[in-house]
Amino acid sequence: MTITKPKAKPTQAADSFISGAPDSDPQTKGVRKGNKRQISLTITPALLNRVDELAGELGQSRAAIINMAIYRAVEHGLIKE
Numbered sequence: 001m002t003i004t005k006p007k008a009k010p011t012q013a014a015d016s017f018i019s020g021a022p023d024s025d026p027q028t029k030g031v032r033k034g035n036k037r038q039i040s041l042t043i044t045p046a047l048l049n050r051v052d053e054l055a056g057e058l059g060q061s062r063a064a065i066i067n068m069a070i071y072r073a074v075e076h077g078l079i080k081e
Helices: 012-019 045-058 062-076
Strands: 031-033 036-038
16 A cells, blocks of 8 residues: 555635636526526416516516516515515
8 A cells, every 4th residue: 555645735826816717707507698697487377477467567578577576676675564
């Protein structure tokens, strides 16, 4: 049995160098579509019908209504009833 040296752990300088690479950004989930990301969303049929009705009333797309709802929730919080 041979004795081997343990491998050296990367130094902070090496980590800094690697994280500075242009392709070092962590991958985000979703397919890139222009400056947006496409995601998968599961929603009940009843709620989807209500979203579609609202979209029709406002003359917007389903995606626009969902985006607006998410934006409002993130910016203004959720109202507890």
